[in-house]
Amino acid sequence: MRWLARRNHGWMVLGYVLMTVFTLWAVIPFYWMLMTSFKPESHILDPDPSILPTSFTLANYVRAFVTVGYPLFLRNSTVVAVAVTLASIVIGSMAAYAISRLRFSGRRVLARMLVYSYLAPGSVLFIPLFAMMVYLHLNNNLFGLMLAYLTFTVPFCTWMLIGYFRTVPFELEEAALVDGATKWTVLWRIIVPLSAPAMVVVAIFSFTLSWNEFLYALVLVQRKDLMTAPVGINSFMVSDQTFWGAMMAASTIMSLPPLLLYLLGQRWVVAGWTAGSVKA
Numbered sequence: 001m002r003w004l005a006r007r008n009h010g011w012m013v014l015g016y017v018l019m020t021v022f023t024l025w026a027v028i029p030f031y032w033m034l035m036t037s038f039k040p041e042s043h044i045l046d047p048d049p050s051i052l053p054t055s056f057t058l059a060n061y062v063r064a065f066v067t068v069g070y071p072l073f074l075r076n077s078t079v080v081a082v083a084v085t086l087a088s089i090v091i092g093s094m095a096a097y098a099i100s101r102l103r104f105s106g107r108r109v110l111a112r113m114l115v116y117s118y119l120a121p122g123s124v125l126f127i128p129l130f131a132m133m134v135y136l137h138l139n140n141n142l143f144g145l146m147l148a149y150l151t152f153t154v155p156f157c158t159w160m161l162i163g164y165f166r167t168v169p170f171e172l173e174e175a176a177l178v179d180g181a182t183k184w185t186v187l188w189r190i191i192v193p194l195s196a197p198a199m200v201v202v203a204i205f206s207f208t209l210s211w212n213e214f215l216y217a218l219v220l221v222q223r224k225d226l227m228t229a230p231v232g233i234n235s236f237m238v239s240d241q242t243f244w245g246a247m248m249a250a251s252t253i254m255s256l257p258p259l260l261l262y263l264l265g266q267r268w269v270v271a272g273w274t275a276g277s278v279k280a
Contacts, residue, residue: 035051036248037060037245037252038056038058039055040057059245060245060246061246061253063246064246068246068250070229070250073228076227076228076229077210077254080149080228081206081210082207084153084207084210085206085207088150088153088157089203089206091157092157095154096158096160096161096162096165097183099162101173114158114159117151117155118155122216125151129151129219130219133220139220140221140222140223141221144220153210157202160198165195168191168194176189204261207257211257213230217230218231233250
């Protein structure tokens with residue numbers, strides 16, 4: 001873009017126009033959801049909606065958090081997302097270290113299979129996963145839901161960390177091994193601390209996917225007290241009536257944790273995405 005701007009300032013204008021359009025495309029839905037959560041129900045159903053609400057109310061948040069009991073769903077999502085994130089980091093780190101540093105038969109095939117397993121759509125896998133969970137008596141169980149989420153978080157985390165671990169100088173590992181350190185010590189005392197940006201990326205990715213996932217949570221958990229936040233939004237649809245204000249209030253609260261994570265870890269996310277893209 002910089003080179004095109006030097007050749008013709010029209011390209012610079014075009015670039016800013018496109019960035020503005022894409023920014024509005026991402027911000028407007030969130031703004032509409034936020035404003036709707038503060039509108040009275042009668043104003044939400046107004047045939048001539050306004051961009052700015054004429055009156056504010058907190059009744060929608062009271063309905064979501066007191067009447068429907070949405071905090072229980074948020075608690076379930078938090079437990080699942082945090083557990084899946086920690087497990088993905090631990091398992092992904094060990095798998096990435098083995099594939100990037102160790103030499104064993106089938107290493108390249110295993111790396112490719114990780115990519116293929118990540119590319120498999122969830123709409124195809126949820127039926128065999130459901131049959132497996134029923135056979136193991138892990139349906140209607142948050143632990144079973146965590147295991148299902150690991151099927152798509154671990155492959156990405158492993159593949160992401162493989163590229164980053166390869167950028168860590170091998171001389172550091174050799175020096176530690178000479179001093180008597182084990183492979184396990186090298187991984188957790190040297191490789192992982194030096195790969196902090198990549199760890200932030202995989203943590204945010206795992207948390208966001210686990211927090212927002214809907215299909216597996218809908219199929220594997222039918223008990224209301226174990227539902228996660230995305231599935232719990234269905235509680236605001238009763239018979240042929242939908243409480244849009246309370247639904248938007250719950251959706252606003254649900255969108256805050258991933259948003260805050262991205263804002264707090266933005267610097268590490270950018271470094272993590274780019275540092276592992278070039279082979280050392």
